[in-house]
Amino acid sequence: MSLEKLRSLAERGDPSAQYNLxxxxxxxxxxPEATKHAMLWWEKAAAQGHNQAQYNLxxxxxxxxxxxxxxxxxxxxFRLAAEGGMPQAQFALALLYHQGCLxxxxxxxxxxxxxxxxxxxFPQAIFNLADIHSQEGxxxxxxxxxxxxxxxxxxGDENAKTRLEELVPxxxxxxxxxxxxxxxxxxxxxxxxx
Numbered sequence: 001m002s003l004e005k006l007r008s009l010a011e012r013g014d015p016s017a018q019y020n021l022x023x024x025x026x027x028x029x030x031x032p033e034a035t036k037h038a039m040l041w042w043e044k045a046a047a048q049g050h051n052q053a054q055y056n057l058x059x060x061x062x063x064x065x066x067x068x069x070x071x072x073x074x075x076x077x078f079r080l081a082a083e084g085g086m087p088q089a090q091f092a093l094a095l096l097y098h099q100g101c102l103x104x105x106x107x108x109x110x111x112x113x114x115x116x117x118x119x120x121x122f123p124q125a126i127f128n129l130a131d132i133h134s135q136e137g138x139x140x141x142x143x144x145x146x147x148x149x150x151x152x153x154x155x156g157d158e159n160a161k162t163r164l165e166e167l168v169p170x171x172x173x174x175x176x177x178x179x180x181x182x183x184x185x186x187x188x189x190x191x192x193x194x
Contacts (some may be wrong), residue, residue: 071102
């Protein structure tokens with residue numbers, strides 16, 4: 001599609017065209033004016049519920065790309081994309097709250113969004129959720145941690161193997177069996193998201 005056709009569709013309110021026009025402007029990273037246009041078109045698409053545009057805006061505000069870092073704006077845009085069902089945004093929002101980077105740390109919100117991304121098979125969310133449950137403290141749950149590390153390992157996360165090896169000596173045989181059964185039940189219906 002020509003740039004003129006893309007611009008025409010974007011100006012008529014097509015959210016996919018607005019998003020793609022934003023991508024086109026973002027690729028001209030040396031031009032400050034292009035950066036403004038990229039953000040403008042992504043904001044227009046995001047306002048219409050375009051999840052990838054929302055995610056891109058969240059990412060820009062989180063990383064300080066094209067704009068100054070802003071946790072409130074990052075959380076806002078990630079949340080909109082996350083609520084739209086985008087697992088990458090769910091993970092990014094969980095990580096934002098987990099790390100307490102640019103926003104106040106909130107483990108309950110982090111757990112919620114890691115769980116949402118995990119339910120869609122997002123590997124990093126599965127691992128991070130398992131990690132939280134494997135740490136001593138209020139969220140400690142060795143059976144759940146085992147289940148999640150096991151799933152992460154099946155999905156190819158080699159770090160999960162090491163974490164399982166560290167966790168198993170702290171568990172009873174009954175807990176290990178419960179964790180394996182729970183993991184296998186999930187894996188019977190699970191799909192992995194890259």
